[in-house]
Amino acid sequence: MILIAHSFFLKRDPKQFERSKPYAPLATLIAAAILRDRGHQVALFDATFEESADSFEATLDRIDPSIVLLVEDNFNYLTKMCTENRRCDALQMIAAAHRRGCRVAANGPDASDHPKLYLDAGAEVVLVGEGEFGVADVVAAFQGTGEPLERTTGLILLDDAGQVRYTTPRRQERDLDSLPFPAWDLADADAYRRVWTKAHGYFSWNVAASRGCPYSCNWCAKPTFGRRYSQRSPAYVAEEMRLLKATVAPDHIWFVDDIFGMTEHWIAEFAREVVRRGAVIPFMMQSRTSLIHARVAEALQAAGAEEVWLGIESGSQRILDAMDKGTLVEAARTSTRMLKNQAIRVGWFLQLGYPSEEWEDIILTRDLVHDEAPDDIGVSVSYPLPGTVFYERVAADLGARRNWRDTDDLAMLFQGTYDTAFYRMVRDALHADAAARSVDQAGWNDLARRAATHRSPKPVKAELPV
Numbered sequence: 001m002i003l004i005a006h007s008f009f010l011k012r013d014p015k016q017f018e019r020s021k022p023y024a025p026l027a028t029l030i031a032a033a034i035l036r037d038r039g040h041q042v043a044l045f046d047a048t049f050e051e052s053a054d055s056f057e058a059t060l061d062r063i064d065p066s067i068v069l070l071v072e073d074n075f076n077y078l079t080k081m082c083t084e085n086r087r088c089d090a091l092q093m094i095a096a097a098h099r100r101g102c103r104v105a106a107n108g109p110d111a112s113d114h115p116k117l118y119l120d121a122g123a124e125v126v127l128v129g130e131g132e133f134g135v136a137d138v139v140a141a142f143q144g145t146g147e148p149l150e151r152t153t154g155l156i157l158l159d160d161a162g163q164v165r166y167t168t169p170r171r172q173e174r175d176l177d178s179l180p181f182p183a184w185d186l187a188d189a190d191a192y193r194r195v196w197t198k199a200h201g202y203f204s205w206n207v208a209a210s211r212g213c214p215y216s217c218n219w220c221a222k223p224t225f226g227r228r229y230s231q232r233s234p235a236y237v238a239e240e241m242r243l244l245k246a247t248v249a250p251d252h253i254w255f256v257d258d259i260f261g262m263t264e265h266w267i268a269e270f271a272r273e274v275v276r277r278g279a280v281i282p283f284m285m286q287s288r289t290s291l292i293h294a295r296v297a298e299a300l301q302a303a304g305a306e307e308v309w310l311g312i313e314s315g316s317q318r319i320l321d322a323m324d325k326g327t328l329v330e331a332a333r334t335s336t337r338m339l340k341n342q343a344i345r346v347g348w349f350l351q352l353g354y355p356s357e358e359w360e361d362i363i364l365t366r367d368l369v370h371d372e373a374p375d376d377i378g379v380s381v382s383y384p385l386p387g388t389v390f391y392e393r394v395a396a397d398l399g400a401r402r403n404w405r406d407t408d409d410l411a412m413l414f415q416g417t418y419d420t421a422f423y424r425m426v427r428d429a430l431h432a433d434a435a436a437r438s439v440d441q442a443g444w445n446d447l448a449r450r451a452a453t454h455r456s457p458k459p460v461k462a463e464l465p466v
Contacts, residue, residue, distance in 0.1 A: 002139060003065035003102075004032050005045035006072050007090035009052060013083065015408035020199035022048050022192060023206040025073035026256060029182035031132035037180050038136050044186035049195075053092040060100055067142050068097040070123070071131045072108030075208050075256040079108055084405045086110075091121040098122025103142040107131025109221065113386040115156040115164055125149055126156040128166075130211070133173050176211065176232040181240055189248045204284075205250035209237045209270075213258035215288065217311075218324040218393075219354070221385035229259070234266055238273035241281055252306070253283035260285035264296045271303035282306040289327050292335035301342040307375070308339050309347040315368030316361035319354050324389070329368065336372045345375040350430065352423050353381035353416040355394065359451050362426060363444075369430060370439050377434045379427040381410055381420075415456050422447075422454035 006025040010017050025046065032042045045059050060068075070090060072079045078086075087110055097104045098121070107127035111118045115126045124142075127134040134154045140146025149157055154170025173179075189205075196203040210231040213220070244250060261267040274280045284307040285300075292310070300308065312332045314320055320327060336346045350365060369377065384391040384398060397415035410427060412420045425447060433439050 001063055001065045002035060002040050002042050002067045002069065003045060003059070003063055003097075004028060004035070004042055004069045004071055004135075005056065005093065006047055007053075007070060007086055007093055008073070008076070008078065009047045009050055009086075009089055011051060012085045012089065013078075013408075016078070020195050021204070022195055023073075023076065023204070023254065023256075024048070024182075024184070024187040024189070024192060025071075026076070026182060026206050026208060027074045027130075027132055028071045029184065029187060030179060031069065031071045031135045032183040032186055033180040034132055034136055035139065036183060038139075040139060042183070042186070044183070046187055047089070049188075049191055053089045053096070056093045057096045060096060060102070064100075065097075065102055067139060068094075068102045068104045069131075069135055069138070070094060070104070070106040070108070070111075071127075071135065072111075074108065074130065075206070079110075084403045087117070087403065091117060094118060094121040094123050105135070105138045105142075107134070112156070119156070119158050119164070124157065125152075128154045128156060129170065130173070132179075134170055172228065172230075174228075174230050176230055177236045181243060184244070184248055202251040203249075204252040204254050205244060205248055206254045206256050207237065207240060207244070208232075208256050209260060210257045210262070215326060216324055217326075218389035219351075219382055219385070221388050221391075229262065231262065231266065234270035234273045237270060238277050238279050241274055242277045242279035245279055245281060250281060253281045255283055255285040257286065259287055259291070261287070261296075261300070262291065264293075264299050267296065267299040267303055271299060274303065280304045284309070286311070287335075289331035289335040292331075292338055294338050294341075297338040297342045297344065300339075301344060305344050307345040307347060309349060309378075310335060312348040312368070312374075313351045314354070314357070314361060315365035316357070319357055319361050322356055323351075323354060329364075332368060333372055336374060347376040347378065348374040350377055350379045351382055352379065352426055353412055353418070355382070355414075355416065357417055359448065366430060366433065366439065366444065369434055373437055374434065377430060379430050381412055381423050381427075382414075382416070384414055412456075417456060418451065418454045419456055422450065425450070 006028045010022050032044060035042050043063050045056055070093060094104055094106060104123045105125045105127055106118045106123040111126045112128050118126055125138060137146055137152050141149045141152050153168045155167045156164060159165045193203040212228045212230060214227055214229045282304050286309045289310050313325060315329055317329050339346050384394050394414035398413060410424050429443055429447060
């Protein structure tokens, strides 16, 4: 028996628990489907609604697997940032499986960034990148029916001296239509339905139509998919939605793509395919301000888009340029208006605390939110992820702590212009303004007075491009 698992326990992240918007572990379910296609017997430990890693130990004792694969959901942005709680749980799960004599492999951005932690905990190998494409080869190596681990591509393991070594990189799979549909039956869809319906009155499910992002924002890590952009065909995605409608029966779809659709042509063809199959399900997705024009907004509306999230980041062009964002503030205005013209809700991702950001830049962001009135906003602070240009720039200012405890932490992990407490106050003020559709001028005047006392104790380094 192969036990496949992930380490995101919803109750271990108070913010996500309160939001009550859990999604099944998509990459984990795809990996399970690939293994079943190869004839393997697979069980799933879905950590989402479990209490803690202790529940995993009980599952190990009940199932008694010979192989344990910790395959994180790499489509979920929460996986990429890897909080301290999540890492702790993952390492506990690996150690528990190792103690019971299981052959263990791990996959996920944190395992790839810090392989020694996972290997020392008891994993024999770490699968780099898209772990679902490597699980069958690792299982074959474990079972002695394939190449030995040291000749299996896309792995990190320890050599005889206890040093980390990498095998030959695995070839990236670009024919995404060759993948089986996720093993939805392994997840308890009714459990997800109950949580969603109780909290929000509808039930949402996740689908991936593409992998990767070709753009080069210097704070964005791409540990799994790299800078390539690979799409499934519109027909294949529409067929997945038809099958989901007949089996899982969600009321809503969250397309987890970094950028959904990319082109007007793909989106228009997708709309035709879902209509032809009777598979239209209202959906939410992410895009980029530079990709939204009038015809794209029309095509999205025809395809069933209800809500589009845009990476606005800042209302200051100076900060966008420092981020290598490659977008204009004006595009935030025009794309938002075009989507609203099609009765599509608009969400904005905003990022505070990027190096060299000053009070004037924060005010520009506030004013942009006030002027364009997005339907929702998500506010974070710049988060240094290994492998990014941004991380290298602030590495000298990083302390021992490199990760948040949970997703509501909002701690500044590097030396920014202001301290953590101040950015939390700005976040709360932006959320209040967005909800009220007006600026609390008295509150912002108070923040302006506080700004001087919340500046970081040393100046931000000046070599960043501004």
